[in-house]
Amino acid sequence: TFINVGQGDSILIESPRRKHVLLIDSGGILRFQTDEWKERDAVYEVGRQVVVPYLKGKGIATINTMILTHADADHVEGAEEIAKEIRIKEIHVSPNSWAEKAMDEMRIEAEKQSIPIIEQIAGRGWHIGQTAFAYLSPTDTQYEGNNDSLVLYVQHGDFRALFTGDLEKDGEQDLIHHYGPYIRNITLLKAGHHGSKTSSADEFVEHTMPTLTIFTAGKDNRYGHPAQEVVERFEKRGLRYFTTGTDGTIEMGINKKGEVTSLNIWH
Secondary structure, three states: EEEOOOOOOOHHEEEEEEEEEEEEOOOOOOOOOOHHHHOOOOOOHHHHHHHHHHOOOOOOEEEEEEEOOOHHHHHOOOHHHOOOOOOOEEEEOOOOOOHOHHHHHHHHHHHHHOOOOOEEOOOEEEEOOOOOEEEEEOOOOOOOHHHHEEEEEEEEEEEEEEEOOOOOOOHHHHHHHHHHHHHOOEEEEOOHHHHOOOOHHHHHHHHHHEEEEEEEEOOOOOOOOOOOHHHHHHHOOOOEEEEEEHHHHHEEEEEOOOOOOEEEOOO
């Protein structure tokens, strides 16, 4: 499920009978000094006001693994708010991203609750039942931003998905170089960096040819995400896509064979 958190990411993966629950990013607000005049007594909190109610509405009381792809506020700011209301067993982060300022509140709350924060890197993977999970990026331990996003590859039968955080063109090139056969003609792509013109390069779209692409971007966001030139790269190939901010929360169901059995959109 791609939860509509506005301009940000929060993606829920549930195994059969909810034996294992993963949450990729927590949503959050990028706050600007120019917005100070608009501040209210009660600050809007995406984690507490959007993600937590969604999870509780589905009856989710525990997140087995929270994956924080990188240290941008629109991906991690809500993590601390979620941790206060939903049990989290472990948190995966890109190497050394935990030291970034955007991670401060999450790190403090994790320490309070003794939630392990585990650095992950390309090449590490695990199985949950018949579903394989693997990190394809980053390949080094020096955190430098978007191209050091944790990139998660998921395979279940014929279903193959790629969740790219805010990966940009150089990171996409590395994926093609190191994992080309695995990411060719995939089922599902979470487009990098909200559909920014710095991501979803033509070569990457041509290589992955996803059956369905999701842009996680807020309605009428100030960045113009997804960029029209990026959208056109998918359209000219006849590739289907949705944008969370305009289409809503997007939920996909997969059967044992990895066939897509349902696609629901909640406005």
